[in-house]
Amino acid sequence: MIPRYSRPEMVKIWEPESRFRIWLEIEAHATDALSELGVVPKEAAKAIWEKGSFEVERIDEIEAEVRHDVIAFLTNVAEHVGDPARFMHQGMTSSDVLDTCLSVQLSRAALILLDDIDKLLAVLKRRAFEYKMTPTIGRSHGIHAEPTTFGLKMAEAYAEFKRNRDRLEAARKDIATCAISGAVGTFANIDPRVEAHVAKEMGLNVEPVSTQVIPRDRHAMFFATLGVIASSIERIAIEVRHLQRTEVLEAEEYFAPGQKGSSAMPHKRNPVLTENLTGLSRLVRGYVTPALEDVALWHERDISHSSVERMIGPDATVTLDFALARLTNVMDKLLVYPERMQRNLDRMGGLIHSQRVLLALTQAGISREVAYRLVQRNAMKVWESDGTISLLELLKADPEVTLSDEKLEALFDLGYHLKHVDTIFERVFKD
Amino acid sequence: MIPRYSRPEMVKIWEPESRFRIWLEIEAHATDALSELGVVPKEAAKAIWEKGSFEVERIDEIEAEVRHDVIAFLTNVAEHVGDPARFMHQGMTSSDVLDTCLSVQLSRAALILLDDIDKLLAVLKRRAFEYKMTPTIGRSHGIHAEPTTFGLKMAEAYAEFKRNRDRLEAARKDIATCAISGAVGTFANIDPRVEAHVAKEMGLNVEPVSTQVIPRDRHAMFFATLGVIASSIERIAIEVRHLQRTEVLEAEEYFAPGQKGSSAMPHKRNPVLTENLTGLSRLVRGYVTPALEDVALWHERDISHSSVERMIGPDATVTLDFALARLTNVMDKLLVYPERMQRNLDRMGGLIHSQRVLLALTQAGISREVAYRLVQRNAMKVWESDGTISLLELLKADPEVTLSDEKLEALFDLGYHLKHVDTIFERVFKD
Amino acid sequence: MIPRYSRPEMVKIWEPESRFRIWLEIEAHATDALSELGVVPKEAAKAIWEKGSFEVERIDEIEAEVRHDVIAFLTNVAEHVGDPARFMHQGMTSSDVLDTCLSVQLSRAALILLDDIDKLLAVLKRRAFEYKMTPTIGRSHGIHAEPTTFGLKMAEAYAEFKRNRDRLEAARKDIATCAISGAVGTFANIDPRVEAHVAKEMGLNVEPVSTQVIPRDRHAMFFATLGVIASSIERIAIEVRHLQRTEVLEAEEYFAPGQKGSSAMPHKRNPVLTENLTGLSRLVRGYVTPALEDVALWHERDISHSSVERMIGPDATVTLDFALARLTNVMDKLLVYPERMQRNLDRMGGLIHSQRVLLALTQAGISREVAYRLVQRNAMKVWESDGTISLLELLKADPEVTLSDEKLEALFDLGYHLKHVDTIFERVFKD
């Protein structure tokens, strides 16, 4: 997490101020529940809500001495609350506060990410319909294959991020649990109803069984899901980078007036945003393995996960938030060049229609094997001419190709490839 | 995937025979649909079902020449079917067959894995109830904390694998899609109704929008989920390894008569199965990153994912299947030593009750800070005596500890820690 | 490791036959040393060399009963050697045999990989000199930058694999150690001179201090190095894939007569080998993390590394061997199209000379800022014309551009960019 790749709203979630604020809420809600149960005086709970406060610097100061962040926090809050503070944290263990807080933070982070995805989906949908019927060459292996439309490319991205939205929603639910269960999860010193109350107030589910901590398979699943989303970002980013290549140039990142592409070469307009997204994706993916390694804590917990989460909690969510917003911006402003798409479609001398000819030949009674050889031998000539020879003309001239000229010409129709675009759009954008 | 860590049912899914069998079914169903649509003769579809067959060796032979596996397969099938074979694969592209087949394979693999998890859950549930009230020391940081029960440890494992079951079920649905959409996903040469028919017959959903291939975010999510499950296996494995340590020895892997723990040291009984599970978990986790890197294919597809999936498809599912079965076996036969658990509980001179004393002191009106210092100064003496001095006796003798001897004695009660076990079990095993 | 991506020589290293053969050599050499030291009779050592033998199936059979591979092996060898067999393995522990054997296997694998790299280097060098002065456009961000030569691209690859060769040589030395130090590495039951003798005979160094096993940081470093090499393979593979793109087509994988690029589209010639190499690189990289996770074994050893190594030992070395050989083959036969390179160089209307104009302007006394704006404003016009307008003509016509027409023309000289190619080649190919 560095300022260059951060947005304030997500950063805020991870600031000490926010963390301690959540801690205070958890402690206050817990004391409420304890007072309801008659374990602590009602006044104690009231005092915490009314006078409970903290100062980040003071907590740091105390922590430097006691070397324990939750104790430092409680000590500082007690300085504000006074005597009733001793009823705070009754029967709880530090992890009850820390882990429930992390659930709140990750859950809030997920909500921002979900919102990011929604914005991206809206842009993708708009661009999809904008270019729904704009023909462009489909490429497999980087080689011209058959025509598709630019709108379909957008629709694919839309569908992919729709899936990612569902996955993130599931991961958010997975992570949004509350544990207030004491030192080893037995509720020895605290009633389970306290947990239920805090969970409800903090918008979380109750963790059915915890040790000292919330089990880390939940967090692993969360970060793994972010890794999948990052990989989808990379896919779109690489598509844009390909389309912007000098020789292709079917689309281009928006280039701001005053922007400089290169300190040395004034002519350059580079897809630097999507290249950046490629790198950011690698970063978010890189956080998956440490999160997976955190699952196997020893016995009722060891604290090895903590340093990992202090880093990747902010790093993964802040980076992914930034990347989603950047991708949304790129796709929103993407310069799209339909004429260039058409020119590229035309440049291979009609090779992109080879399959259709193949099918027509087999339907005319020629075996698939023979038909394939017939088409391939003409296609290779076009290929080697770099598209300057026309496949249609070669086929017409080939005595073994038994189709009439009219039939052959009809096979070279672009519209043929677009007839099911509506069907696909209906599937993708049905809701 | 090596025989040592493989089970036949899962291996079978990945054998050439199985793959080609699925291919043939896909082609035959597709031809059915094509004949329904009047694109190919009904007899062609019938001929494929009746005479369609293949030989793995013959396919390999043809592939060595044409260097294309699907063409080799089609050629071989045509040798059986004869002339009607030319109506097979009409308008389809290789990936239609390959990707739909992979969906079938991964979906079937997931069903086996779900069954594996069900068996594991059954064993964990049985052991949980068997030791529901068996006290054992809970450990945080590897250090004695407070009592819990061995049944609760099992319940935690149960809940964790319940979650993993849900995740795998979701991943299975994610992966179980069918694409028969042609060279770049436009259905140019094939009607979408063919796809719908094949999907239904093969037990898959229709892929709403594909390129030449089914999008790889689905596969990434699948393998990432396996990585999470593997990490949970590692957690249980490490728990067993810890419990079997010479100095702890609260549980032990079953040791077969005739088994040798060491070629050199005849006295050894080692937790080799759970150590093995630890290694297998690393392997399955290692397959996550390549799967994530597969997402960003170029344009409408490149084939870089193929070699990855040829390896990790079998490797990840076969290894995880083996690991789940091994873990189930370990937990089923695990030797559990309640007396030893009790002995370990007793060895720290009552230190494990320190928190309860702390709470009782604060409730008796002493500030948390002072109470902590009071308990800690006595606890450290017990600690340094290695549990030979009794915390209870020290507290009784401490003039600043104002609680009566009766009250203090009551605080050292093990039952106190087990009072909510029922509640937790109800939460975990409610369905 | 699957046949499709395997070569026999490397596979052989990992076959049971090879492993047991190495075990037998280790045991025989150790018995030699023991007999020299008078610990066992000379006849015993002689008997092992003369009668020592094994059958893989028989070992498997015994292992099924005793569940310990080294004991199974020793039992089988004893069936051949008879009574003197009891002097075999004296004071040794299984890991002495297993780990030393793994060192031999990885060291031999490294030698094959070094040989693979040497072959690749030879091809790269040849192609480098073949196209040393063949101009081609250099691209940053996928966008035309300035001219370079195709030979320089080859020289870069050569230099990169030269570095990889050095790294692999270092990794090989790191892994090539022998430990015959007994159950916990203390030589309690075996003289260190036995280790020294076996090390010498097996071509290994002595491990200065071992536990029960050779420390796994050595293996981690080995597999990490393979991961770096795989990433370099990916770099070259992606370069080829880019060059073969339809719109670029400056180079192409060799396309065999009779080969089919697509089952559906007879016109296709796809860079499938380099796409395959991209995937294989992901696989080899994926084995790095499990190897790193193997380092932290518990105390004097646990066996969690074993399953990892049984898989990634063969998988990583066999896959990398195959990939290096495939890359060598691709580069050896790569079809290179200098005319097309020239055509691509020419297509941007001279934009690639923009930097040189910028420099000339600043040297003529214009500030860098102003010069940059002058060149950029003309360059953007060329850019937007898709290279149909000439930058040279625009600059000539720009009244603020104070350079004479002759001077401007001289700035658009391709040879200017190639003047230091010799220097670079001397640096790269100096030895």
Add this chain to the structure above:
Amino acid sequence: MIPRYSRPEMVKIWEPESRFRIWLEIEAHATDALSELGVVPKEAAKAIWEKGSFEVERIDEIEAEVRHDVIAFLTNVAEHVGDPARFMHQGMTSSDVLDTCLSVQLSRAALILLDDIDKLLAVLKRRAFEYKMTPTIGRSHGIHAEPTTFGLKMAEAYAEFKRNRDRLEAARKDIATCAISGAVGTFANIDPRVEAHVAKEMGLNVEPVSTQVIPRDRHAMFFATLGVIASSIERIAIEVRHLQRTEVLEAEEYFAPGQKGSSAMPHKRNPVLTENLTGLSRLVRGYVTPALEDVALWHERDISHSSVERMIGPDATVTLDFALARLTNVMDKLLVYPERMQRNLDRMGGLIHSQRVLLALTQAGISREVAYRLVQRNAMKVWESDGTISLLELLKADPEVTLSDEKLEALFDLGYHLKHVDTIFERVFKD
């Protein structure tokens, strides 16, 4: 990189101030060389050295407009230097500055890390000799095996970090290269002698052949090496965590007066530093894969590596520096309990001598198979008694054990296991 896990010296390397300082030095040295070659006036070089300066905030301000960091920097420096500034950066490209700067930063970071390792080695050596002959049980699989010494454990750690030092030294050399080769590495606009001069002045080697950038296999190797070192840290950390377990307690992290182990349980003393090191190791390992993915840049460069390096450059080096220093501190102050080691050695009723009895029996003429069974059957009784029965007494009483009581007693001698400690220490600490 977060303050909690950072040390100022390493952090400083990565601060904007340091980065721009290095940029300025590179530019100034380059201008020196250019002036020597007569390309720019001598006064220009002089002016840069004398008046060259920058302000971080001003650069940020300019970058917000031009969106290019190097251009922003040059503009700001020009504000100080005035007119001669236009001779700065002549013929160079941004990457010449950026990449050479990164080499300087990583090289300096490596020097700090090497120093960290030296300090760790000094501590490990001291502790090794301090406990050279202190017997402790060696454990394989977490189970008592045979005696070793605590000094040997330290010697193993020493040898492992000695290897890591060598690896890091190699990685530092690998990364310490300078490229001033222009837009695509051809030196079109800049003389190679400029590069040679800057390299020499900045303490770097000349990159033999670069594209626009220094090839990223160098950086990949660097970060992979950090990942190996982190894994070694984890190994030692886990050893300490194991030794501190309540039931083992052979060593313990230093526990400061005033420190609190748990907010809830006043009796706790937890190995939190080594648990923290375990987590930090996961983080450093996690940065390896993104670095490997950075290698395959497109053509002469794309900028996807940049965001990765902006994060993991600081993150990996700062975290590893912190971790090495923390490990050094832990090992320096580690509380070691030889009496407890002896008590643990004694607790298994002499089982740890089982191998020696086995060997004595075979040397007395009994077959290995029979001897193994004889020892195992007695050993299992001791095992099941939890060490309360003595193996020696059982063996004396076993009629089939033909060794005399005196011989048997001699086999249970601890000194027997320590006789080669000197030899091992000589190997490890020879230099």
